Amino acid sequence: MVDEPRSVEPARAVETRPVGRPLDDRRLAVLRAIVQDYVGTEEPVGSKALVERHSLGVSPATVRNDMAALEEEGFIQQPHTSAGRIPTDKGYRLFVDRLAEVKPMSSPERRAIRHFLEGAVDLDDVVARTVRLLAQLTRQVAVVQYPSLTRSTVRHIELVQLTPAKVMLVLITNTGRVEQRLVDCPGAVGDTVLADLRAKLNARAGGRPLPEVPVALEDLPAAFEPAERATVSTVLATLFETLAEQNEERIMLAGTANLTRFGHDFPLTIQPVLEALEEQVVLLRLLGETADAAMTVRIGHENAYEGLNSTSVVSVGYGSGDQSVAKLGVIGPTRMDYPGTMGAVRAVARYVGQILAES
Amino acid sequence: MVDEPRSVEPARAVETRPVGRPLDDRRLAVLRAIVQDYVGTEEPVGSKALVERHSLGVSPATVRNDMAALEEEGFIQQPHTSAGRIPTDKGYRLFVDRLAEVKPMSSPERRAIRHFLEGAVDLDDVVARTVRLLAQLTRQVAVVQYPSLTRSTVRHIELVQLTPAKVMLVLITNTGRVEQRLVDCPGAVGDTVLADLRAKLNARAGGRPLPEVPVALEDLPAAFEPAERATVSTVLATLFETLAEQNEERIMLAGTANLTRFGHDFPLTIQPVLEALEEQVVLLRLLGETADAAMTVRIGHENAYEGLNSTSVVSVGYGSGDQSVAKLGVIGPTRMDYPGTMGAVRAVARYVGQILAES
DNA sequence: CCTGGCACTCTGCCTGCCGGAGTGCCAGAT
DNA sequence: ATCTGGCACTCCGGCAGGCAGAGTGCCAGG
Numbered sequence: 028m029v030d031e032p033r034s035v036e037p038a039r040a041v042e043t044r045p046v047g048r049p050l051d052d053r054r055l056a057v058l059r060a061i062v063q064d065y066v067g068t069e070e071p072v073g074s075k076a077l078v079e080r081h082s083l084g085v086s087p088a089t090v091r092n093d094m095a096a097l098e099e100e101g102f103i104q105q106p107h108t109s110a111g112r113i114p115t116d117k118g119y120r121l122f123v124d125r126l127a128e129v130k131p132m133s134s135p136e137r138r139a140i141r142h143f144l145e146g147a148v149d150l151d152d153v154v155a156r157t158v159r160l161l162a163q164l165t166r167q168v169a170v171v172q173y174p175s176l177t178r179s180t181v182r183h184i185e186l187v188q189l190t191p192a193k194v195m196l197v198l199i200t201n202t203g204r205v206e207q208r209l210v211d212c213p214g215a216v217g218d219t220v221l222a223d224l225r226a227k228l229n230a231r232a233g234g235r236p237l238p239e240v241p242v243a244l245e246d247l248p249a250a251f252e253p254a255e256r257a258t259v260s261t262v263l264a265t266l267f268e269t270l271a272e273q274n275e276e277r278i279m280l281a282g283t284a285n286l287t288r289f290g291h292d293f294p295l296t297i298q299p300v301l302e303a304l305e306e307q308v309v310l311l312r313l314l315g316e317t318a319d320a321a322m323t324v325r326i327g328h329e330n331a332y333e334g335l336n337s338t339s340v341v342s343v344g345y346g347s348g349d350q351s352v353a354k355l356g357v358i359g360p361t362r363m364d365y366p367g368t369m370g371a372v373r374a375v376a377r378y379v380g381q382i383l384a385e386s
Numbered sequence: 387m388v389d390e391p392r393s394v395e396p397a398r399a400v401e402t403r404p405v406g407r408p409l410d411d412r413r414l415a416v417l418r419a420i421v422q423d424y425v426g427t428e429e430p431v432g433s434k435a436l437v438e439r440h441s442l443g444v445s446p447a448t449v450r451n452d453m454a455a456l457e458e459e460g461f462i463q464q465p466h467t468s469a470g471r472i473p474t475d476k477g478y479r480l481f482v483d484r485l486a487e488v489k490p491m492s493s494p495e496r497r498a499i500r501h502f503l504e505g506a507v508d509l510d511d512v513v514a515r516t517v518r519l520l521a522q523l524t525r526q527v528a529v530v531q532y533p534s535l536t537r538s539t540v541r542h543i544e545l546v547q548l549t550p551a552k553v554m555l556v557l558i559t560n561t562g563r564v565e566q567r568l569v570d571c572p573g574a575v576g577d578t579v580l581a582d583l584r585a586k587l588n589a590r591a592g593g594r595p596l597p598e599v600p601v602a603l604e605d606l607p608a609a610f611e612p613a614e615r616a617t618v619s620t621v622l623a624t625l626f627e628t629l630a631e632q633n634e635e636r637i638m639l640a641g642t643a644n645l646t647r648f649g650h651d652f653p654l655t656i657q658p659v660l661e662a663l664e665e666q667v668v669l670l671r672l673l674g675e676t677a678d679a680a681m682t683v684r685i686g687h688e689n690a691y692e693g694l695n696s697t698s699v700v701s702v703g704y705g706s707g708d709q710s711v712a713k714l715g716v717i718g719p720t721r722m723d724y725p726g727t728m729g730a731v732r733a734v735a736r737y738v739g740q741i742l743a744e745s
Numbered sequence: 746c747c748t749g750g751c752a753c754t755c756t757g758c759c760t761g762c763c764g765g766a767g768t769g770c771c772a773g774a775t
Numbered sequence: 776a777t778c779t780g781g782c783a784c785t786c787c788g789g790c791a792g793g794c795a796g797a798g799t800g801c802c803a804g805g
Contacts, residue, residue, distance in 0.1 A: 073798050086748050091799065109755045109798045149568070183554070187544045195542070197556060197564075205556075205566045209508075283642060284660035301643035432767050445779050450768065468767045468785050 056083060057093045058102055059126040062114050066362050071111030116327035116361060119339070123324050123365050130366040132374045140164075140374060144382050150174070150204055154279050157355065157379050162282025164371040167359035168304065170342075172314050173277040174202035174352040174383065176237050176270065184228045186262070191215040196265055200237070202352060202383060210265045213257045220255050224262065241267050278310050282357075289360050299334030300358070309334075314354040317342040322369060327361045337361060341368050345376035347383035355379070415442060416452045417461055418485045421473050425721050430470030475686035475720060478698070482683050482724050489725035491733045499523075499733060503741050509533070509563055513638050516714065516738050521641025523730040526718035527663065529701075531673050532636040533561035533711040533742065535596050535629065543587045545621070550574035555624055559596070561711060561742065569624045572616045579614050583621065600626050637669050641716075648719050658693030659717070668693075673713040676701040681728060686720045696720060700727050704735035706742035714738070 060081040064072040074087040074094060083090065094112055097103045102118035105111075114122065132140070143160055147153040154171050161169035179200035187195040194210045227247060232240045244263055248256040283304065286297050303309045309332050316331070317323040322343040328336050335358070342356025355376055357368060419440040423431040433446040433453060442449065453471055456462045461477035464470075473481065491499070502519055506512040513530050520528035538559035546554040553569045586606060591599045603622055607615040642663065645656050662668045668691050675690070676682040681702040687695050694717070701715025714735055716727060 071798090075798075087798095088748055088750090088800095089746085092747090095800080105799085107755060109753080109800095111798065183546055183548055185544060185546045185554075185556070187542055187556075187558070189542055189558075195544075195558060197544070197546070197566075199546070199548075199554060199566075205564070207556075207558075207564045281664060284657060284664055287657040287660065298643060298646040301646065305640060305643055430767090434767075446767095447769095447779055447781090448777085450770095451778090454769080464768085466786060468769095469787075470767070 053083070053085070054093045054097060055126060057090055058097055058114070058118060059122065061103060061112055062118065062122045062126070065113050066364055069362065071106055071113050073111035076111070114362070116329065119326045119361060119365070120329075123326070127366045129322075129373060130370040132370055137374060140378050144378055147382065150202065153379065153382060157375060158279045158281040161355065161357060161371065161375050162285065164375065165357045165359065165368050166282070166288070167285050167357045167363065167368065168280065168282045169355070169357050170310055170314065171279050171355040172311070172353040173279070174204060174346070175276055176200065176204070176206075178236070178346070178350060178352040179204065180234055180236050181232045181240060184225070184232060184266070186221055186225045186228075188216065188218075188221060194221070194262065196262060196269070198266070198269060202347065206269050208265050208269050210262050212261050216258055220251070220258065223251075224259060237270050240270055276311060278307055278314075280304060280310075296337055300338060303332055303334045304358075313340055314342055314356060317344060317354045317356065319344045319351050322373060324365065324369070339363060339365075341365070341372050343372055343376045345380045347380055352383075412442070412444070413452045413456060414485060416449055417456055417473070417477060418481065420462060420471055421477065421481045421485070424472050425723055428721065430465055430472050432470035435470070473721070475688065478685045478720060478724070479688075482685070482728075486725045488732060489729040491729055495523075496733060499737050503737055506741065509561065512738065512741060516734060517638045517640040520714065520716055520730065520734050521644065523734065524716045524718065524727050525641070525647070526644050526716045526722065526727070527639065527641045528714070528716050529669055529673065530638050530714040531670070531712040532638070533563060533705075534635055535559065535563065535565075537595065537705070537709060537711040538563065539593055539595050540591045540599060543584070543591060543625070545580055545584045545587075547575065547577075547580060553580070553621065555621060555628070557625070557628060561706065565628050567624050567628050569621050571620050575617050579610070579617065582610075583618060596629050599629055635670060637666055637673075639663060639669075655696055659697060662691055662693045663717075672699055673701055673715060676703060676713045676715065678703045678710050681732060683724065683728070698722060698724075700724070700731050702731055702735045704739045706739055711742075
């Protein structure tokens, strides 16, 4: 699937086109102009239209030569003879790597983002607002992952007795996430044991990163009377299970209606995308491929999942403080406004991080 | 919007067509055949094709006369002169009201449903499985509402001290739903007060239907020392707020990819539907219009929301025991297999009810 | 190395044309 | 009174041809 290299290879270009400098500045400018125009108009762009709109300082004929060169190197492509050119995945790659600047949000936009996110009342609401905001800003499909359990720490563990042998285990993390789980104990559980267990759990695990919790509690049963150890072990087992279920990482979606603006050849493009969006697993893997800190852009075939071969994914990690606890991003057609999208994604990620840090 | 009457009006028919019996059995049979064929083929159905496939015992010419009558009364319609007929919303209405039987699931299907739903581990999982199942069975968009707080009862209320003045309030209902909320108390809260409050809350509210809880707890502050009443009131206020937020009823969706099988005139039909699906409010209102016990079918323009004017919604309540705690349904094109869809919806609702009752 | 000019190609659109499907109506049969 | 076969009519969909427009590649000259 991933047949497009992530970086440019000027070496090969030299080899096949011994004309001198293989990608001089003007050619890059032409590519940039093509990408920009195509993104704007959705139509193949020809040499004449290009010089008219971009004051390149040369004639259409010259541009044609440059275009021929760019095509030979695989950056652009003709849908049919004697139509304009459209960028290839490789062309977009070069564009985002070398030709585009992330477009910063305007300050009214930033205020609006901040204001909108600040209204949130709890974690669910933060995520819900974030995803809607992102969809609206980029006019594309937005995806936000809930802050993962892996990077969180324990704020509190609570045990609630429901029936003599049934206990509800509630785990609260520093990111505000709450997980609950029913525990069926082997026998009736005494009040004092429960209180003791609760206290010890919090004393040992409180404040710790979740992955460390099992280690910290490993020998906890030893601190109890032999008769109570079965109960303690059962509770611990359930707790560890909950921790281990990073699989159950949740994801929120918004903006699927924007898919209708996708292109002309409708059902064909949109169907696999809708299918992908329904599969949490696919989305999680998609976001999983995001480098933690830096913004990641995957263009067309660079996406491992086949159904997304004609889409690009822009994603980035976000988090309270400096380390990222989860990821978010948008999915759109390969012909999308990369600078703008990247700007929006970056800004939103930054502000969600702040909001999380504050709460 | 809702310009289609919900019931047939034979009276008017007599008036405009004094030919004798206005809707005799054969005409109804013709309508039924048209609906069935159109649902199957997606193409306007003509008189000749009809007699060939349905052994009506009469010639195409006769059927044509019947069709003319049906058209005059608004049950069917011609896309253009000299094309076949397609049913109107009114035609579908008559079909589901008088001509169609709900198609029961086969017993392997029932087993499969049951088996699939039984694997669920908690409430979220039940809802998630239900919605996927429904989408798959009907090959349409499925919607499932979480069991509402209104009809639930309190299983347990827990208070967890996070910081001296911050308390986490956790509400657990008999349907397995867990709501948590942070409470900022006016001052530090003592351990004993908290324990006392917890005990009293559960004693007075435990087992009660949520709407009754405020009444039952109204005078709770009076049972505490004056110094503690501010804290108690704050906690109560948050609790009541949580209860009142029935607005925050959640909904789960699946099967949006099935929208691609909607029709030929794509983007136009699908866009408003996708938009509607993103608005929880719209969906909630949609399900809200479902009669509690009986299955509701809203066809085309009968839907209040404009974007869903070319879709039909089949919905029904489900619940543990005999009363319904929430609703579920599917959304599909008006030309859908009503008997099959209704059968699937009814079966799934029934089994979810059972699963909920068991757990 | 750039430029203007020219021939060429391909798409998109419009037109006219035809066959097929389906209807509505009517006169005759039952 | 009701059904039926026949017939003329309408309209869609597909197909071929023609035409304008856009865009290219190439070449010779600046």
